[in-house]
Structure formats: structure tokens, C-alpha cells
Amino acid sequence: MPSALACWLRQDPIFTDPAKVIATSATCQGYLQAASRYGRVSEPFASETPDSMSQFFSIHPENPQQRLIKQAAAIIRAGGIIVYPTDSCYALGCHIGDKTAMERIRAIRGIDDRHHLTLVCRDLSELATYARVDNAQFRLLKAATPGSYVFILEATRELPKRLQHARRRTIGLRIPDHPVVNALLGELGEPLLSSTLLLPGDEVPHTDAQEIRERLEHQVDLILDGGSCGIEPTTVVDLTGPAPVVTRAGRGGLALFEL
Secondary structure (H helix, E strand, O other), rough: OOOOEEOOOOOOOOOOOOOHHHEEEHHHHHHHHHHOOOOOOOOOOOOOOOOOOOEEOOOOOOOHHHHHHHHHHHHHHOOOOEOOOOOOOEEEEEEEOHHHHHHHHHHHOOOOEEEEEEEEEOOOHHHHHOOOOOOHHHHHHHOOOOOOOOOOEEEEEOOOHOOOOOOOOEEEEOOOOOHHHHHHHHHHHOOOEEEEEEOOOOOOOOOOHHHHHHHHHHOOOOOOOOOOOOOOOOOOEEEOOOEEEEOOOOOOOHHHOOO
């Protein structure tokens, strides 16, 4: 096993293969806290020399293993950043309430608070908790989701200001169509704060999980390898004006917006 901080739980169903669980020094204690919170801990973690390496799970893209989904959710709750496959391309994700993890994503992407991050939601009812949606917008969202779109909408009062665009008080929202994401959102029971995995200097997102590992294994806490999922990002549609405005054409089709 590589020289790294190795974390495991004895007789813990959430960590079914302890010898393969490698975590960063920053999140090992977080695992303990998160697992304790959810009643998962019976023994303390063991550790070696900290080396800040990410975990790497090979997950089935159509029938994701529930044990891996549970581990991924625990890492997110503990403050970790994950790389995960979607119906457009790979993305970065973290807990919606973790400011430090959010800033880590911004640093990896090389973006500031004038760039929209995205709330990845399970369904329209969850989306409506965080964004103002009128009848016309709802009909459009219902027709387009789940799918490879991000919609820019006005934020509700329930959404913390740090998650909103610094000037516009808007938020990007997404309901993806991918089994891994759906399973992860179901396990979390809340949205995932996310951003396209497009690194500074790159023209297109990475689609090979091993290449992603080489680039980011010291910057993220988990990489979910769901195979190649494409290099075309989502289509971004601004719904804050009188008519939809496509600000980025991507995998999602444009026919719904009469463009």
C-alpha cells in the first residue's frame, strides 16, 4: 500500500475493504466525526504517515455499488471533495454547507465568486427550495430535466449568500440523469455543491479517471471512476430574464428554448 494516511473501521459495514481505504490527513479525522454522527463507528481509526493522497473507487456506471456510495457520502459529509461522473462530463463536488470545501473547489478550478457554482438536486421539489421558480420556468424545467443542463435562477432566502453569485444573487441548479449521481444524492439526502471538472489551462474537461488521478490525487479526497462520460459540459441556460438565454452551449439540446 502507498505511504499515506490509512484510515479504516474494524467490523464497520460502511468500510468493507479496510486495506484499500486511503485518505488524506485532512479528512481522516473528519471520517471519524461523520461516521460517529451517523452511528457507524465502533473502533478508532489507525494511521500511518500523512501524505495527502486521494481515494480511488471503480464504480459501476449503471448499477453503482451501494457500499461505495455510502463511503463517498461519508467523505462528503466529513468535508471532502470528490470527483464524480455525470451525464455530461466529470465534475467536482462537496457538501452544500462546507465553506472550506467550496473554496477548495474554487481554487482547483481557478475561479472566484463571480463564477456560478451549481447545486445538483434530486428533483424539482428540491430545486424549488433554493431557487425562485414561476409557472413558465417550472414548465420549462419539467421538460428539460433530468438532463445535461444547468439553469441560472434567482436564489431564495433559504440559500446562504456564500453560495450565490456575488453580484447577481443567483444560483446554478441542475438535475442530472446519471445513476451514480442519483444514488449519491439519495444517500446524502440533500443537494451536492458542484462544478465542472475543467482545470486551469485546459480547453475541455478530462474524461479518463486515471488521468484525473494523476492531476488531482493530492487536491481531492475521492475519485469515483465511472468510466468515460464525455468531454462536453452541460448547457447553461439563464432563466432570470423575460426569455431563456443560453450562456454556454453544451451537451443539452437547444430545441426546448426555441433557439
